[in-house]
Amino acid sequence: MKSTGDRLVAAAAWLLDQGGQPAVTMRAVATAVDVSHNAPYKHFAGRTDLLAAVALLDYQALAERWRAIRDAVGEPRQQLLDAFEAIVAFSQAHPARYRLLFGTPDVAVRSDALDDAAETALHAFTDIVIDCQRAGALPSSPSHNLGIMLFATVHGLIDADASGRLRSRTGWADIRAGMGFVLDLIAQPSDPDA
């Protein structure tokens, strides 16, 4: 049986999926777990802390997913496209939770543990970028710069898509098409080591 704390986090995640941040009231979370409206305060300091707990789990799951993609067999370039696909899929299945992870925080959901988890996730992503560089599918710029630039671009396209400003302007069927466009733009025209 899961602890009350765990059940509160799960309920908060579920409410985020159902109705976004506004739906995640402490009272609704408590009701979903069948405790009194203020029992959550015995497990979390407040609403911000509860949301941070949701974000922590999602960062960890995302890092895990990216590591699994990298460990699978396949071309690095395809693994990078799979990594894009993974984050795009998450952002579409759980928009409010995606925003909690990568959106500019309105209510600052920050902590050292959370920053570490975000760092670890971005590290798993960058590892795939590094594999692409080694395979000659991406230029040999500093990996951290290239990694954060590529992630910034998917993130930007995700936001543009979510706000409806992507499809109408570009003719791209989806964000995947956009990232293919980006990779083609920056791919080495020819492998200098070949």
Add this chain to the structure above:
Amino acid sequence: MKSTGDRLVAAAAWLLDQGGQPAVTMRAVATAVDVSHNAPYKHFAGRTDLLAAVALLDYQALAERWRAIRDAVGEPRQQLLDAFEAIVAFSQAHPARYRLLFGTPDVAVRSDALDDAAETALHAFTDIVIDCQRAGALPSSPSHNLGIMLFATVHGLIDADASGRLRSRTGWADIRAGMGFVLDLIAQPSDPDA
């Protein structure tokens, strides 16, 4: 003398700058304008409508700014960097208002008028991209695709910077450095028409 409606919009923008979305309560806006707590409802349907009015003005001002940059004398590539600089400066001076324009909306602030204004602003930005293409400073990909991709990337870097995950990972002094990196990555290695 400005109308009460205009003064409410100005007060909302000011409150966004001071304390972000949470600070923009209808009551605080009303108090700032010295009217009763529900007078705003005689001018706007509700909080969402008031925020939309702020966003509309900001979209228009941004479009104006980008047009001015394009009309100034100078190299297209430098104008593009100036365009990046303009949006970065706005995001740093008015983070909550920037989020209102380009962040994924938690409370959907949307309307046809707002979509049009956003479209117009992105158009002004893309015009500068087109000038760069004509000057051979950017590849001749479809301009809409290139424009939205470049905007997505600045936006992503702005979010990464705002959440503190930029400087620590890349060593970039600021977002301007990041966009210089991006332009170098996708710039034509040599002008084929030269």
Add this chain to the structure above:
DNA sequence: ACCTGAACACCGTTCAAGT
């Protein structure tokens, strides 16, 4: 037309108890 005051149904959070 434009504004006010009272009121309603919510919130997050705190406090004093209960078992």
Add this chain to the structure above:
DNA sequence: ACCTGAACACCGTTCAAGT
């Protein structure tokens, strides 16, 4: 240790009046 019930100071929004 973990939970409950009452309470406080807020919200957005609505309604019935006022000028």
